[in-house]
Each structure stands twice: as structure tokens, then as C-alpha cells.
Amino acid sequence: MVKKITLATVAFLLMAVSALPAAAQDILAGNGYSPYSLFGFGDPVRQGNAYNQSMGGIGIGDRNVRYINLLNPAAITAREVKSFMMDFGLENRNTLYEGNAAASMAQSAKGELRSASNTFNMHHIAATLPIGTIGAFKLAVMPYSTVSYDFQADETSDELIVEAGDIRYSKKGRGGVYQAVLGTGFTLWRRLSLGADLDYYFGKIDRYSSATFTTKSSYRTIESGWAENISCFGGKLGIQYTQPITNALSAVAGATYGFSSRLKGGQIRYAFGETSSSKDTVIYNRSSLENYRVPSEIGAGISLRYADVWMAGFDYVRQDWSGTGMSGAPGGEYILQTGVAQQFRAGFEVTPNRYDVRHWLRTLTYRAGAYHEQSHLTIGGSRVTSTGFTLGVGIPVYRYYNSINLGIDVGQRGTLTNNLIRERYFLFTISFNLHDIWFIPTLYN
Numbered sequence: 176m177v178k179k180i181t182l183a184t185v186a187f188l189l190m191a192v193s194a195l196p197a198a199a200q201d202i203l204a205g206n207g208y209s210p211y212s213l214f215g216f217g218d219p220v221r222q223g224n225a226y227n228q229s230m231g232g233i234g235i236g237d238r239n240v241r242y243i244n245l246l247n248p249a250a251i252t253a254r255e256v257k258s259f260m261m262d263f264g265l266e267n268r269n270t271l272y273e274g275n276a277a278a279s280m281a282q283s284a285k286g287e288l289r290s291a292s293n294t295f296n297m298h299h300i301a302a303t304l305p306i307g308t309i310g311a312f313k314l315a316v317m318p319y320s321t322v323s324y325d326f327q328a329d330e331t332s333d334e335l336i337v338e339a340g341d342i343r344y345s346k347k348g349r350g351g352v353y354q355a356v357l358g359t360g361f362t363l364w365r366r367l368s369l370g371a372d373l374d375y376y377f378g379k380i381d382r383y384s385s386a387t388f389t390t391k392s393s394y395r396t397i398e399s400g401w402a403e404n405i406s407c408f409g410g411k412l413g414i415q416y417t418q419p420i421t422n423a424l425s426a427v428a429g430a431t432y433g434f435s436s437r438l439k440g441g442q443i444r445y446a447f448g449e450t451s452s453s454k455d456t457v458i459y460n461r462s463s464l465e466n467y468r469v470p471s472e473i474g475a476g477i478s479l480r481y482a483d484v485w486m487a488g489f490d491y492v493r494q495d496w497s498g499t500g501m502s503g504a505p506g507g508e509y510i511l512q513t514g515v516a517q518q519f520r521a522g523f524e525v526t527p528n529r530y531d532v533r534h535w536l537r538t539l540t541y542r543a544g545a546y547h548e549q550s551h552l553t554i555g556g557s558r559v560t561s562t563g564f565t566l567g568v569g570i571p572v573y574r575y576y577n578s579i580n581l582g583i584d585v586g587q588r589g590t591l592t593n594n595l596i597r598e599r600y601f602l603f604t605i606s607f608n609l610h611d612i613w614f615i616p617t618l619y620n
Contacts (some may be wrong), residue, residue, distance in 0.1 A: 227580030229520025229567020231544025235476030248370030248413035340390030433472035496551035540569035
């Protein structure tokens with residue numbers, strides 16, 4: 176006899192994967208406000224699930240049979256033979272914004288400019304299936320970038336106020352880019368693993384600006400903006416090599432290369448003049464989208480693992496954003512430079528005793544990490560950087576391979592110098608890791 180496949184699990188996976196592309200644009204709209212998402216196709220999202228993110232974002236050089244590693248296509252071959260795995264993640268972001276000159280910030284009694292946001296959204300879904308005994312197959316949908324900002328300011332010129340009354344300016348953006356991933360990987364000679372992902376980027380970005388005359392109805396409200404539909408194909412290659420050191424200790428070295436892709440699609444440029452009784456079209460043009468390009472990416476990582484007890488690793492990622500259309504994008508009229516982005520990540524995990532039957536806390540997996548990221552954006556001569564630390568815990572459920580993974584990320588991005596905005600954020604992630612064994616003969620009916 177053959178063990179029956181869990182039909183409920185398969186049905187949930189198929190429904191979730193088919194529904195995510197249609198819902199992704201609405202999900203991204205609430206992914207947290209950031210003034211740094213104003214440019215190009217948005218603010219790049221840190222990749223990985225709660226397992227990766229709770230260890231500073233590492234994963235390129237990590238192999239773990241318990242989890243789906245989304246950072247290296249070759250890592251999906253680290254698995255139990257004939258196992259089915261699925262990972263579903265949620266994210267809660269809390270951000271405090273501070274600035275010296277930001278039209279979007281609310282001014283406090285101390286004269287500082289402050290604001291805050293709180294969002295809770297679905298983050299990703301991924302699943303892997305075995306291909307014989309040496310390979311695996313992966314399906315995933317996850318965010319790549321997000322556009323979400325909201326600026327407002329009132330006219331302060333006395334001459335304009337006397338002539339036209341009170342005027343309020345607003346600038347809003349929402350949307351972003353998701354990626355659907357179809358990947359496969361194989362292990363050769365027991366130590367070398369190779370993997371490849373086919374990525375499909377898709378999404379919508381809406382940018383809107385207005386000037387509203389609130390006291391004199393004879394002046395028309397001016398509304399203008401851009402609406403963009405984005406899609407293209409890309410790819411990523413990965414490699415990992417495992418070197419045993421002792422019976423229990425091993426080292427893994429990994430590398431990835433993501434191909435550059437030009438985002439395609441269409442865009443609409445529009446402008447309207449509106450009064451209380453009429454609305455006139457000033458501009459409405461359709462054109463093809465040619466500005467944006469996903470940059471190539473090079474990543475390298477290394478890890479040390481001691482059986483099922485502990486693991487420590489380090490990752491480095493580099494992307495060159497020059498010529499990706501960020502500075503010349505609609506809504507990106509601020510003077511900025513785009514260049515090389517670098518990420519430095521380090522993390523570890525430890526499980527005191529996965530077999531302990533008396534002390535439940537000793538069966539949990541505890542994680543920590545840190546990262547420093549140099550953004551591709553340089554605004555007013557200041558490079559936008561992010562620094563933070565992470566903590567997490569993996570809680571086994573029923574069996575060791577099923578788990579709930581919790582992670583927190585506390586960090587800061589930006590600076591108060593040169594009229595920039597500083598973001599201090601607290602990110603909470605949760606992933607549900609499901610594991611099942613298929614096609615195992617039973618001993619009896």
C-alpha cells in the first residue's frame with residue numbers, strides 16, 4: 176500500500192499559489208510607508224522567510240533539511256528523501272519616522288517632524304517536492320519591491336494664499352513588484368548541489384500628485400500621476416558545496432548569481448483639472464514601459480554546522496543599480512545617485528537538545544543575527560544605510576520537522592543629516608513550516 180497524500184495540504188497550496196498573483200498588488204499597498212520607496216520601482220524587500228530573517232538574513236551558504244531556504248536555489252536539495260515541504264509567512268512592521276524637513280511628517284510640540292506606521296500583511300508562500308532521490312522542485316511567490324509613501328504639505332507663501340486661498344499639496348504612491356519563482360535543484364557526488372530559478376516579476380505601481388484649493392472654489396484642483404503595469408522574466412543560479420570536517424561538523428560554501436532583467440509593461444501618464452461641477456482631461460497618454468531594470472546580483476555565503484545542535488554563517492550580497500531607471504523614474508525628481516548596493520549578514524542558531532522529553536524549552540531552536548546594508552541610493556551626498564539585529568525561535572509542532580518560526584528585526588535606516596528621514600523599525604515575522612512524507616509503504620492495512 177502507498178500512503179495517501181494529504182489532500183487538504185495540496186488543495187491549500189494550489190489555492191494559495193493561484194490566488195497570490197491576483198492579490199499581490201493589494202498586499203503590497205499596505206507593506207508599510209517609506210519615503211525611500213519614492214524612486215523607481217520601489218524599495219527592495221529583504222528576501223527570505225522567518226528562518227532566514229531571524230538570523231540576520233543569511234542562507235546562501237546554509238543547508239538545513241528542516242526548512243525551505245529561499246535564498247539559494249541549490250539549497251532546496253537539503254531535504255529528507257520523499258518529503259513534501261511548505262512554508263507560509265506573515266509580517267508585521269512598525270516604523271517610527273523622524274526628520275528635519277519632510278512634508279509628510281507631523282510636527283510635534285518640540286518642533287521635530289515625526290510620524291509612524293503599523294502594517295500587518297501576508298509575506299510569502301513556498302513549497303518543494305522531491306525529484307527522485309537527488310533533486311527537488313520549488314514553487315514560491317514573494318515580494319521583490321514595494322512603493323508606499325504619502326506626503327502632504329500646505330502652501331506657506333503669503334502672496335499665493337492671498338491670491339488663491341489655502342492650498343494643500345499631496346503626493347502618494349502605492350504598489351510594487353512581486354516575483355513568482357519556479358525552481359529546481361540537484362545534488363551530485365553527495366557534496367555538490369546545483370540549482371536554478373525561473374523568476375516572473377509582476378505588479379502595479381500608482382503614483383498620484385494633487386494641488387487642492389480648499390477655500391476658493393473658482394480654482395481647479397489639479398490631479399496628475401502615473402499608472403504602471405510591470406512584468407518580465409528573470410533567473411537565478413545557485414551552487415553549494417559541503418565539506419565534512421569531523422563526523423558531526425561540516426562546512427558549506429555557497430554562491431548565487433541573479434540575472435539582470437528589463438521590466439516590461441505599459442504606463443499611463445494622466446492629468447486632470449477638476450472643479451465642483453466639472454472634470455477636464457489635460458493629459459492622458461499610454462506608452463510602453465522602458466525605464467526600469469532589475470539589476471544583476473552576486474552573493475556568497477559560508478556556514479559551519481554541528482549535527483542538529485548549532486549552525487553559524489555569514490553572507491555577502493552585491494548589486495549594481497546604475498542604469499536601472501531609479502533616478503529618472505516618474506515621481507523621482509529629487510536629486511540622487513544610484514550605485515552599488517552591498518549587504519553584510521551574520522547569524523547563528525542553536526538547539527540545546529531536540530530529543531529532550533523533560534524540558535520542552537531545550538527542544539526549541541534559538542536564533543540571532545545582525546546585518547549592515549549599504550543602499551543603492553545616495554541622496555544629497557548621503558548614502559542611505561540600514562543596520563539592525565535579529566532574534567528568533569523555532570517551535571516544533573507535533574514532529575520535529577513541523578514548526579512555527581518567530582522572528583524580530585530591530586533596526587534603523589537613513590539619517591537626520593542633509594534633510595533626510597530616519598526610520599527606526601521593529602519587524603515581526605512568522606512562518607508556518609509544514610512537512611510531510613509521501614509514498615511510504617505501510618506495514619499493514
